[in-house]
Amino acid sequence: NAGVTQTPKFQVLKTGQSMTLQCAQDMNHEYMSWYRQDPGMGLRLIHYSVGAGITDQGEVPNGYNVSRSTTEDFPLRLLSAAPSQTSVYFCASRGGGEAGNTIYFGEGSWLTVV
Amino acid sequence: DQQVKQNSPSLSVQEGRISILNCDYTNSMFDYFLWYKKYPAEGPTFLISISSIKDKNEDGRFTVFLNKSAKHLSLHIVPSQPGDSAVYFCAASASTDKLIFGTGTRLQVFP
Numbered sequence: 001n002a003g004v005t006q007t008p009k010f011q012v013l014k015t016g017q018s019m020t021l022q023c024a025q026d027m028n029h030e031y032m033s034w035y036r037q038d039p040g041m042g043l044r045l046i047h048y049s050v051g052a053g054i055t056d057q058g059e060v061p062n063g064y065n066v067s068r069s070t071t072e073d074f075p076l077r078l079l080s081a082a083p084s085q086t087s088v089y090f091c092a093s094r095g096g097g098e099a100g101n102t103i104y105f106g107e108g109s110w111l112t113v114v
Numbered sequence: 115d116q117q118v119k120q121n122s123p124s125l126s127v128q129e130g131r132i133s134i135l136n137c138d139y140t141n142s143m144f145d146y147f148l149w150y151k152k153y154p155a156e157g158p159t160f161l162i163s164i165s166s167i168k169d170k171n172e173d174g175r176f177t178v179f180l181n182k183s184a185k186h187l188s189l190h191i192v193p194s195q196p197g198d199s200a201v202y203f204c205a206a207s208a209s210t211d212k213l214i215f216g217t218g219t220r221l222q223v224f225p
Binding site for chain 2: 035041043106
C-alpha cells in the first residue's frame, strides 16, 4: 500500500526560485494537509483541504500556495523560495472516523533554500 | 501564540521505568487529543488518542491522561523500552479538521 507519497524527498533551491512539493494519497481521503517541522517549533500547519476544490490556511501559510483539483493530490507550491523556508515538510491525509486517529503522514521532504 | 505546548524538549529515562511526557493547551474548544511518535527521517505515526469526554485512555504500555480543568494531558509509558526512544508530539483538535501540534519532546530510553 502506497499510503501518502511525497516527492521529492530532498531538494536544494536558490533564493527566489519556485518549486512544487507533490503529495498523493491512494486512500480516497477527503482531508489533506501540509505541515512543516522546524527545530523547537514542532509541526506547524501550512495549508489544509477538506475536499477537492476546497483549501484553507493553517498557522503559517505565507509564501505557500496549494490547490486541490483531485481527491488524490495536494501539491504545495513555494512561489519565491526564501532561506526561512528551509525545513522538513510533511503531507498528511485523514479518512473518516474520529478526528485525527486515522491521519497518515508521508515520509517527509527535506528542503534547503540557499 | 502556541496553543499546544510541550515544555520539556527532552526526557531521559532508564529502561523498565516509567516515562511521563506532558502537554498543556490553551484553547478550551479543543475536544480531541492525540499523541504521535516520530523517528528520525520518518513521518509521525499515530500512537494514542483521547476524547474530552474521558479522562484516561489506555493501550498496552501507553496511557494518556486528560485533566480538562488544568488544560493538561500526559502520556505514560510503562515500562519504557529502548525502542521507545523517539520524538513525541501531542496534538489537539477542536471538532474541525485541523490538528495543532506541540513542539515535541525527545525521549531517550537508556539501558
